[in-house]
Amino acid sequence: MYLGVDIGTSGVKAVLVSETGAVVATAARELVLSHPAPLWSEQDPDAWVDAAIGAVDVLAQHHPREVTQVRGIGLSGQMHGATLLGADGRPLRPAILWNDGRSHAECIELERRCLSLHAIAGNLAMPGFTAPKLLWVARHEPHIFERVAKVLLPKAYVRYRLTGEMAEDMSDAAGTLWLDVGRRSWSAELLKAAGLDLHHMPRLVEGSNASAVLASEFAQRWGMAKDVMVAGGAGDNAASAIGLGAIAPGDAFLSLGTSGVVFRVTDRFAPAPASAVHAFCHALPGLWHQMGVMLSAAASLAWLAGVMETPAVALLAPLGERVEGPSPVKFLPYLDGERTPHNDAAASGAFVGLRAATGRSQIVQAVLEGVAFAARDNLTALSAAGGAIAELDLVGGGSRSPLWAQICADVLGIAVHRVEEGEVGAALGAARLGRLAATGDDPAQVCTRPRRLASFVPRASAVSAYDEAYRRWRELYPALKESL
Numbered sequence: 001m002y003l004g005v006d007i008g009t010s011g012v013k014a015v016l017v018s019e020t021g022a023v024v025a026t027a028a029r030e031l032v033l034s035h036p037a038p039l040w041s042e043q044d045p046d047a048w049v050d051a052a053i054g055a056v057d058v059l060a061q062h063h064p065r066e067v068t069q070v071r072g073i074g075l076s077g078q079m080h081g082a083t084l085l086g087a088d089g090r091p092l093r094p095a096i097l098w099n100d101g102r103s104h105a106e107c108i109e110l111e112r113r114c115l116s117l118h119a120i121a122g123n124l125a126m127p128g129f130t131a132p133k134l135l136w137v138a139r140h141e142p143h144i145f146e147r148v149a150k151v152l153l154p155k156a157y158v159r160y161r162l163t164g165e166m167a168e169d170m171s172d173a174a175g176t177l178w179l180d181v182g183r184r185s186w187s188a189e190l191l192k193a194a195g196l197d198l199h200h201m202p203r204l205v206e207g208s209n210a211s212a213v214l215a216s217e218f219a220q221r222w223g224m225a226k227d228v229m230v231a232g233g234a235g236d237n238a239a240s241a242i243g244l245g246a247i248a249p250g251d252a253f254l255s256l257g258t259s260g261v262v263f264r265v266t267d268r269f270a271p272a273p274a275s276a277v278h279a280f281c282h283a284l285p286g287l288w289h290q291m292g293v294m295l296s297a298a299a300s301l302a303w304l305a306g307v308m309e310t311p312a313v314a315l316l317a318p319l320g321e322r323v324e325g326p327s328p329v330k331f332l333p334y335l336d337g338e339r340t341p342h343n344d345a346a347a348s349g350a351f352v353g354l355r356a357a358t359g360r361s362q363i364v365q366a367v368l369e370g371v372a373f374a375a376r377d378n379l380t381a382l383s384a385a386g387g388a389i390a391e392l393d394l395v396g397g398g399s400r401s402p403l404w405a406q407i408c409a410d411v412l413g414i415a416v417h418r419v420e421e422g423e424v425g426a427a428l429g430a431a432r433l434g435r436l437a438a439t440g441d442d443p444a445q446v447c448t449r450p451r452r453l454a455s456f457v458p459r460a461s462a463v464s465a466y467d468e469a470y471r472r473w474r475e476l477y478p479a480l481k482e483s484l
Helices: 045-062 064-068 104-113 116-119 131-139 152-165 188-193 215-221 236-243 298-308 310-321 360-386 402-412 422-439 459-476 476-480
Strands: 002-007 011-019 025-028 071-076 083-085 150-152 165-169 203-205 210-213 229-231 253-257 262-265 278-281 288-294 328-332 351-353 391-395 413-418 452-456
Touching: 002 152, 002 236, 002 422, 011 045, 011 422, 025 045, 025 422, 045 064, 045 215, 071 152, 071 236, 071 422, 083 152, 104 131, 116 188, 150 152, 152 165, 152 210, 152 229, 165 210, 188 459, 210 422, 215 253, 229 422, 236 253, 236 262, 236 288, 236 422, 253 360, 253 402, 262 360, 288 298, 288 360, 298 360, 310 360, 310 402, 328 360, 328 459, 328 476, 351 476, 360 402, 360 459, 391 402, 402 413, 402 452, 402 459, 459 476
Parallel strands: 002 071, 071 229, 165 203, 253 391, 391 413
Antiparallel strands: 002 011, 011 025, 083 150, 210 229, 253 262, 262 288, 278 288, 328 351, 413 452
16 A cells, blocks of 8 residues: 655645555545735645644544555645744744745846856746745845755655655755756755755655655554655646656646646756746656646636635536637636746736626636636647647546536647546655655556546637637736736
């Protein structure tokens, strides 16, 4: 048995995976976000630990025999979060998350300090990344910055609490702007630009290699052996790729989680910062990936459900499994700013085209389409950076909706495939990395492709209408940029 734990933004998921690769059981715990000021997004690091322990407790309670057989554990997690620890190993403040937009000015300063940033890190300086957050803390909370002994990412903090070891994998480290992504090592030059040095960083390990042994306290708590290996693990999107078997150059998927991602595996470091495409290490040695990111995907639907005080499932039900054409209402899904292609933390969401006759279903459809249009922006950017993408597997909470999948196919103009276990992809990928760390098995034998549950192909009757709707939607951001 192998255990995968995914430390997400809205919750923690734990999944038990058998020797045959089947998902045996899952458990989850919710997390809450804090927004103490405009553009701010924070979480209590200890809440991640409590949720992770709680999720595994549930598995141990309901599946004690299987849990005692766990040989390897993998962790995946939300990327970029700045978890600042003092000399005692305790957090100095709440973690500043990936969707926090406060450090725009610090991004400009970071690029001024390090002219080789793009070449080394392979990415633009964006407020979501970790390095600008540390510059913000140094400027606005100097009493905190001077006490920083270590900077960890979310899953690395959970690893530290579960094992006593501070380590980070290459895929997550690539999202800090402190990694030499091509060489897969910390860059002293990039760290210096943020006022840090190598001793502030955890040691690096490949995602499929062992990073630590589970502490005896937790091995006893869950009835596990004393030598359970904890893998390096992966950032959430690289872990989802492992869960999807996306380990060969050209493999690609679309994630409709809290954020949205178009992800493609590459066999080399292939940066394309001009179009705000991310170039990161993959979770396996010798592989990298390109990624376009939208900050509010399923989060946009969750936001609407909250505003309307109606569960998302109930909002979607009246629309059925397909729509005939675009909604007359347009929605910009920039509730937390946007990365690809705009790199604009201050971008705002908007509805355009509301009329007295506008109904709820048209607004719901507009939200689904707005996210799909943003995904098309990402697909266009990745295609320009490395060639066309012919089809995409679909993962994340949004993959549950056949309606959304069909809209994505019609908007993107390519086939979209809903896959088995698509909603636990990151946790499944983490479990697979846990297996690789414990056994040394061949990744090609472990990281197999999931069964496709349904395929959604572009409908000729809808594609042309969505092409025109996308063209008009693209005009909204520049038109509204200065007024929102």
